[in-house]
Amino acid sequence: xxxxxxxxxxxxxxxxxxxxxxxxxxxxxxxxxxxxxxxxxxxxxxxxxxxxxxxxxxxxxxxxxxxxxxxxxxxxxxxxxxxxxxxxxxxxxxxxxxxxxxxxxxxxxxxxxxxxxxxxxxxxxxxxxxxxxxxxxxxxxxxxxxxxxxxxxxxxxxxxxxxxxxxxxxxxxxxxxxxxxxxxxxxxxxxxxxxxxxxxxxxxxxxxxxxxxxxxxxxxxxxxxxxxxxxxxxxxxxxxxxxxxxxxxxxxxxxxxxxxxxxxxxxxxxxxxxxxxxxxxxxxxx
Numbered sequence: 001x002x003x004x005x006x007x008x009x010x011x012x013x014x015x016x017x018x019x020x021x022x023x024x025x026x027x028x029x030x031x032x033x034x035x036x037x038x039x040x041x042x043x044x045x046x047x048x049x050x051x052x053x054x055x056x057x058x059x060x061x062x063x064x065x066x067x068x069x070x071x072x073x074x075x076x077x078x079x080x081x082x083x084x085x086x087x088x089x090x091x092x093x094x095x096x097x098x099x100x101x102x103x104x105x106x107x108x109x110x111x112x113x114x115x116x117x118x119x120x121x122x123x124x125x126x127x128x129x130x131x132x133x134x135x136x137x138x139x140x141x142x143x144x145x146x147x148x149x150x151x152x153x154x155x156x157x158x159x160x161x162x163x164x165x166x167x168x169x170x171x172x173x174x175x176x177x178x179x180x181x182x183x184x185x186x187x188x189x190x191x192x193x194x195x196x197x198x199x200x201x202x203x204x205x206x207x208x209x210x211x212x213x214x215x216x217x218x219x220x221x222x223x224x225x226x227x228x229x230x231x232x233x234x235x236x237x238x239x240x241x242x243x244x245x246x247x248x249x250x251x252x253x254x255x256x257x258x259x260x261x262x263x264x265x266x267x268x269x270x271x272x273x274x275x276x277x278x279x280x281x282x283x284x285x286x
Contacts, residue, residue, distance in 0.1 A: 016082055022099035027106040028091050029056035029187035029218035031077060035086035038076060046072045048241045049086070054234075056187070059219040061229030063262060064238035070222045073238070074190045077220065078107045090188070108186035110194045110210070114173040118162030121150055124176055128184035136183060144179035144209045146172070171206065178209050189214055191221040195228075226266055235259065 032053040039045040047069045054060050062070045075081055076088050079095045088095045095103055108128070116124055125140060126132045132140075137157065141147045149172055153159040159166055168176070174194065181189065191210065195203040207228065214221075223229050230249045237245040237258045244258045252259035 016079055018100050019097055023093055023097050023102065024099045025091070025093065025102050027098075027102060027187050029106070030054065030089075030091050031060075031188060031218055031220070032089040032092075033073075033076075033086065034089065036073075036076065036083045036088060037085040038072060038081065038083050040081075045084075046241050047076075047238075050238075050241075050243050051086075052234075052236055052243065052246065054218055054220070056218055057216060058233040059214065059221065059231065061232035061235040062220065062222045062238065063226060063229065063235060063259065064244075065262070068238040069241040070238055071192055074109070074192055074220055074222065077188070077190065078109055079103055105184075106187045107190065108181040108184045108188070109190045109192060110174075110177050110181050110213075111190075111192040112194060114170075114177040116162055116168070116173060116176065118160075120155075120158050120160055121153065121176065122157040124161065125179045125183055127180055132183055137179075140179045140183035141176075143182050143212050144175045145205055146175035146179050146209075149175070174206055175209065178206065178213055182213050187217060189217045189219045191219065191223070193222050193224055195223075195225075226263055237262070 030053075033050050036047055036050045037045055038047045050069075050073065052060070062073060064070055072081075076083055077090075077095070079088075079098075079100075082096060090098065090103070090106065117127065122134065122137050125137050129136075134157070138147060141150055141157075150157055150159075153166065161168060178194075191214075194210065195206050203225075221229060221232065229235060232249070234246060235249060235252055236243055237252070239258055245252055245255065247255065253263065
Protein backbone atom coordinates (compact mmCIF):
# COMPACT_ATOMS: atom_id res chain seq x y z
CA UNK A 1 0.00 0.00 0.00
CA UNK A 2 0.94 3.68 -0.12
CA UNK A 3 2.21 3.88 3.47
CA UNK A 4 4.46 0.85 2.98
CA UNK A 5 5.92 2.34 -0.22
CA UNK A 6 6.50 5.64 1.60
CA UNK A 7 8.45 3.91 4.38
CA UNK A 8 10.48 1.97 1.79
CA UNK A 9 11.54 5.26 0.19
CA UNK A 10 12.34 6.84 3.58
CA UNK A 11 14.43 3.81 4.61
CA UNK A 12 16.29 3.55 1.29
CA UNK A 13 20.05 4.12 1.48
CA UNK A 14 21.23 6.56 -1.23
CA UNK A 15 23.64 5.03 -3.76
CA UNK A 16 25.49 8.36 -3.98
CA UNK A 17 26.94 9.02 -0.52
CA UNK A 18 29.29 11.66 0.87
CA UNK A 19 32.81 10.57 1.89
CA UNK A 20 33.58 10.40 5.62
CA UNK A 21 36.04 13.34 5.42
CA UNK A 22 35.07 15.13 2.19
CA UNK A 23 36.93 18.06 0.63
CA UNK A 24 35.36 21.46 1.41
CA UNK A 25 36.49 23.93 -1.23
CA UNK A 26 35.34 26.97 -3.17
CA UNK A 27 35.45 25.66 -6.72
CA UNK A 28 36.66 27.53 -9.80
CA UNK A 29 34.85 25.71 -12.60
CA UNK A 30 37.35 23.49 -14.48
CA UNK A 31 35.54 20.30 -15.52
CA UNK A 32 37.11 17.07 -16.74
CA UNK A 33 35.94 13.56 -17.56
CA UNK A 34 38.58 10.83 -17.68
CA UNK A 35 37.57 7.58 -19.32
CA UNK A 36 34.05 7.64 -17.90
CA UNK A 37 31.91 4.55 -18.41
CA UNK A 38 28.45 4.38 -16.84
CA UNK A 39 25.30 2.27 -17.01
CA UNK A 40 22.05 2.31 -15.06
CA UNK A 41 22.06 -1.49 -15.18
CA UNK A 42 25.02 -3.90 -14.91
CA UNK A 43 26.73 -4.75 -18.25
CA UNK A 44 24.57 -2.18 -20.08
CA UNK A 45 26.70 0.94 -20.61
CA UNK A 46 25.01 4.23 -21.50
CA UNK A 47 28.37 6.06 -21.67
CA UNK A 48 31.55 4.35 -22.85
CA UNK A 49 35.04 5.68 -22.12
CA UNK A 50 34.15 9.40 -22.46
CA UNK A 51 36.95 11.95 -21.93
CA UNK A 52 37.07 15.74 -22.29
CA UNK A 53 38.34 18.77 -20.36
CA UNK A 54 36.95 22.29 -19.96
CA UNK A 55 38.72 25.37 -18.61
CA UNK A 56 36.84 27.74 -16.26
CA UNK A 57 34.50 30.02 -18.22
CA UNK A 58 34.43 27.87 -21.38
CA UNK A 59 31.22 26.68 -23.04
CA UNK A 60 30.75 23.08 -24.16
CA UNK A 61 27.88 22.04 -26.39
CA UNK A 62 26.73 18.41 -26.30
CA UNK A 63 24.83 17.06 -29.29
CA UNK A 64 23.54 13.68 -30.40
CA UNK A 65 20.36 11.82 -31.15
CA UNK A 66 17.83 10.97 -28.46
CA UNK A 67 19.19 8.23 -26.18
CA UNK A 68 22.86 8.95 -27.00
CA UNK A 69 23.68 9.62 -23.31
CA UNK A 70 23.67 13.44 -23.23
CA UNK A 71 21.57 13.91 -20.06
CA UNK A 72 23.37 11.02 -18.36
CA UNK A 73 26.69 12.79 -18.94
CA UNK A 74 25.59 16.02 -17.23
CA UNK A 75 23.95 14.08 -14.38
CA UNK A 76 27.37 12.60 -13.55
CA UNK A 77 28.88 16.10 -13.23
CA UNK A 78 26.32 17.14 -10.61
CA UNK A 79 26.76 13.67 -9.03
CA UNK A 80 23.20 12.50 -9.32
CA UNK A 81 24.97 9.24 -10.20
CA UNK A 82 28.56 8.01 -9.84
CA UNK A 83 30.67 6.81 -12.75
CA UNK A 84 31.16 3.04 -12.97
CA UNK A 85 34.67 3.44 -14.41
CA UNK A 86 36.87 6.50 -14.81
CA UNK A 87 36.43 9.78 -12.97
CA UNK A 88 34.60 13.11 -13.11
CA UNK A 89 36.77 15.94 -11.80
CA UNK A 90 36.13 19.58 -10.90
CA UNK A 91 39.27 21.68 -10.41
CA UNK A 92 41.22 18.42 -10.54
CA UNK A 93 39.31 16.90 -7.60
CA UNK A 94 37.23 13.75 -8.07
CA UNK A 95 33.59 14.75 -7.44
CA UNK A 96 33.27 11.69 -5.16
CA UNK A 97 35.80 13.32 -2.79
CA UNK A 98 34.00 16.69 -2.65
CA UNK A 99 31.61 17.68 0.11
CA UNK A 100 28.02 17.84 -1.16
CA UNK A 101 27.89 21.46 0.03
CA UNK A 102 30.89 22.44 -2.15
CA UNK A 103 29.68 20.50 -5.20
CA UNK A 104 26.02 21.52 -5.11
CA UNK A 105 27.00 25.13 -4.39
CA UNK A 106 29.15 25.21 -7.52
CA UNK A 107 26.80 23.51 -10.01
CA UNK A 108 23.35 24.69 -11.16
CA UNK A 109 21.08 22.87 -13.59
CA UNK A 110 18.38 24.40 -15.79
CA UNK A 111 16.45 21.65 -17.58
CA UNK A 112 13.26 21.33 -19.61
CA UNK A 113 11.65 19.89 -16.47
CA UNK A 114 11.08 22.90 -14.21
CA UNK A 115 10.57 22.17 -10.54
CA UNK A 116 8.41 24.65 -8.66
CA UNK A 117 7.62 24.17 -4.99
CA UNK A 118 4.57 25.02 -2.93
CA UNK A 119 5.11 28.59 -1.75
CA UNK A 120 5.47 32.12 -3.06
CA UNK A 121 7.23 33.20 -6.26
CA UNK A 122 9.97 34.84 -4.14
CA UNK A 123 10.51 31.63 -2.11
CA UNK A 124 10.82 29.61 -5.32
CA UNK A 125 13.46 31.93 -6.78
CA UNK A 126 15.40 31.96 -3.48
CA UNK A 127 15.28 28.16 -3.10
CA UNK A 128 19.08 27.78 -3.38
CA UNK A 129 19.74 30.96 -1.36
CA UNK A 130 17.07 31.32 1.35
CA UNK A 131 19.03 34.23 2.88
CA UNK A 132 18.72 36.35 -0.30
CA UNK A 133 17.27 39.83 0.10
CA UNK A 134 14.18 40.97 -1.81
CA UNK A 135 16.40 43.28 -3.89
CA UNK A 136 18.60 40.32 -4.92
CA UNK A 137 15.52 38.22 -5.80
CA UNK A 138 14.08 41.03 -7.96
CA UNK A 139 17.47 41.59 -9.63
CA UNK A 140 17.69 37.86 -10.53
CA UNK A 141 14.10 37.88 -11.84
CA UNK A 142 14.82 40.95 -13.99
CA UNK A 143 17.94 39.29 -15.45
CA UNK A 144 15.81 36.25 -16.30
CA UNK A 145 13.15 38.39 -18.04
CA UNK A 146 10.69 37.30 -15.34
CA UNK A 147 10.11 40.57 -13.42
CA UNK A 148 7.43 41.91 -15.79
CA UNK A 149 5.16 38.86 -15.63
CA UNK A 150 5.68 38.51 -11.85
CA UNK A 151 4.49 42.10 -11.39
CA UNK A 152 1.31 41.24 -13.29
CA UNK A 153 0.49 38.38 -10.88
CA UNK A 154 -2.23 39.13 -8.26
CA UNK A 155 0.23 39.43 -5.36
CA UNK A 156 3.45 39.97 -7.30
CA UNK A 157 6.39 38.19 -5.65
CA UNK A 158 4.10 37.02 -2.83
CA UNK A 159 1.80 35.16 -5.25
CA UNK A 160 1.34 31.59 -4.05
CA UNK A 161 2.25 28.93 -6.63
CA UNK A 162 2.56 25.17 -6.61
CA UNK A 163 -0.06 22.73 -5.32
CA UNK A 164 -3.28 24.68 -4.81
CA UNK A 165 -1.56 27.86 -6.01
CA UNK A 166 -1.57 29.79 -9.25
CA UNK A 167 -0.74 27.91 -12.45
CA UNK A 168 2.06 29.33 -14.59
CA UNK A 169 2.76 28.77 -18.28
CA UNK A 170 5.77 26.75 -19.48
CA UNK A 171 7.69 29.90 -20.40
CA UNK A 172 6.94 31.55 -17.03
CA UNK A 173 8.04 28.45 -15.13
CA UNK A 174 11.25 28.32 -17.17
CA UNK A 175 12.04 31.97 -16.42
CA UNK A 176 11.63 31.33 -12.69
CA UNK A 177 14.00 28.38 -13.05
CA UNK A 178 16.57 30.65 -14.76
CA UNK A 179 16.08 33.35 -12.08
CA UNK A 180 16.77 30.70 -9.43
CA UNK A 181 20.01 29.71 -11.20
CA UNK A 182 21.09 33.38 -11.55
CA UNK A 183 20.54 33.95 -7.83
CA UNK A 184 22.47 30.75 -6.96
CA UNK A 185 25.44 32.25 -8.88
CA UNK A 186 27.06 28.90 -9.80
CA UNK A 187 30.57 28.44 -11.20
CA UNK A 188 29.29 25.64 -13.45
CA UNK A 189 26.02 25.99 -15.33
CA UNK A 190 24.32 23.01 -16.97
CA UNK A 191 21.57 23.68 -19.53
CA UNK A 192 19.77 20.44 -20.39
CA UNK A 193 17.42 21.23 -23.31
CA UNK A 194 16.28 24.20 -21.22
CA UNK A 195 13.96 25.59 -23.91
CA UNK A 196 12.65 22.32 -25.39
CA UNK A 197 9.20 22.62 -23.81
CA UNK A 198 8.38 26.20 -24.89
CA UNK A 199 7.26 27.72 -28.21
CA UNK A 200 9.71 29.42 -30.59
CA UNK A 201 8.77 32.99 -29.59
CA UNK A 202 9.18 32.23 -25.87
CA UNK A 203 12.41 30.38 -26.62
CA UNK A 204 13.91 33.49 -28.21
CA UNK A 205 12.95 35.62 -25.20
CA UNK A 206 14.45 33.07 -22.80
CA UNK A 207 17.60 32.74 -24.94
CA UNK A 208 18.81 36.24 -24.06
CA UNK A 209 18.24 35.47 -20.34
CA UNK A 210 20.40 32.38 -20.68
CA UNK A 211 23.13 34.38 -22.43
CA UNK A 212 23.32 36.68 -19.40
CA UNK A 213 23.28 33.69 -17.06
CA UNK A 214 26.12 31.90 -18.91
CA UNK A 215 28.55 34.86 -19.02
CA UNK A 216 31.69 34.22 -16.98
CA UNK A 217 30.68 30.66 -16.03
CA UNK A 218 31.70 27.25 -17.25
CA UNK A 219 28.65 26.27 -19.29
CA UNK A 220 27.66 22.82 -20.51
CA UNK A 221 24.69 22.98 -22.84
CA UNK A 222 22.52 20.31 -24.44
CA UNK A 223 20.22 21.86 -27.03
CA UNK A 224 17.71 20.40 -29.47
CA UNK A 225 18.27 23.33 -31.83
CA UNK A 226 21.86 23.10 -33.02
CA UNK A 227 22.03 26.76 -34.05
CA UNK A 228 21.94 27.77 -30.36
CA UNK A 229 25.30 26.02 -29.83
CA UNK A 230 27.27 27.76 -32.60
CA UNK A 231 28.96 30.07 -30.12
CA UNK A 232 30.29 27.20 -28.01
CA UNK A 233 34.07 26.99 -27.50
CA UNK A 234 33.78 23.28 -28.26
CA UNK A 235 31.14 20.77 -29.29
CA UNK A 236 31.15 17.06 -28.60
CA UNK A 237 28.97 14.59 -30.47
CA UNK A 238 27.72 11.52 -28.60
CA UNK A 239 26.67 8.47 -30.58
CA UNK A 240 25.44 5.38 -28.73
CA UNK A 241 27.28 6.52 -25.58
CA UNK A 242 30.62 7.06 -27.33
CA UNK A 243 32.27 10.45 -27.92
CA UNK A 244 32.23 10.30 -31.72
CA UNK A 245 33.47 13.83 -32.60
CA UNK A 246 34.88 16.90 -30.89
CA UNK A 247 35.65 20.40 -32.21
CA UNK A 248 34.20 23.82 -33.01
CA UNK A 249 31.06 24.26 -35.13
CA UNK A 250 33.23 25.16 -38.15
CA UNK A 251 35.61 22.22 -37.65
CA UNK A 252 32.80 19.67 -37.25
CA UNK A 253 30.86 21.06 -40.22
CA UNK A 254 33.99 20.78 -42.42
CA UNK A 255 34.53 17.20 -41.19
CA UNK A 256 31.17 16.20 -42.72
CA UNK A 257 30.65 13.46 -40.13
CA UNK A 258 27.99 12.90 -37.44
CA UNK A 259 27.55 16.61 -36.57
CA UNK A 260 27.16 17.52 -40.25
CA UNK A 261 24.50 14.79 -40.63
CA UNK A 262 22.57 16.15 -37.62
CA UNK A 263 22.73 19.67 -39.09
CA UNK A 264 21.40 18.42 -42.43
CA UNK A 265 18.55 16.51 -40.76
CA UNK A 266 17.56 19.57 -38.74
CA UNK A 267 17.71 21.89 -41.76
CA UNK A 268 15.40 19.56 -43.69
CA UNK A 269 12.99 19.30 -40.73
CA UNK A 270 12.84 23.11 -40.40
CA UNK A 271 12.33 23.53 -44.15
CA UNK A 272 9.42 21.06 -44.07
CA UNK A 273 7.83 23.12 -41.31
CA UNK A 274 8.19 26.23 -43.46
CA UNK A 275 10.80 27.92 -41.25
CA UNK A 276 13.41 29.75 -43.36
CA UNK A 277 16.88 28.42 -42.61
CA UNK A 278 18.27 31.94 -42.32
CA UNK A 279 15.96 32.56 -39.36
CA UNK A 280 16.78 29.31 -37.60
CA UNK A 281 20.50 29.88 -38.11
CA UNK A 282 20.24 33.41 -36.79
CA UNK A 283 19.19 32.39 -33.29
CA UNK A 284 22.60 32.82 -31.68
CA UNK A 285 23.81 31.90 -28.21
CA UNK A 286 26.45 33.78 -26.24
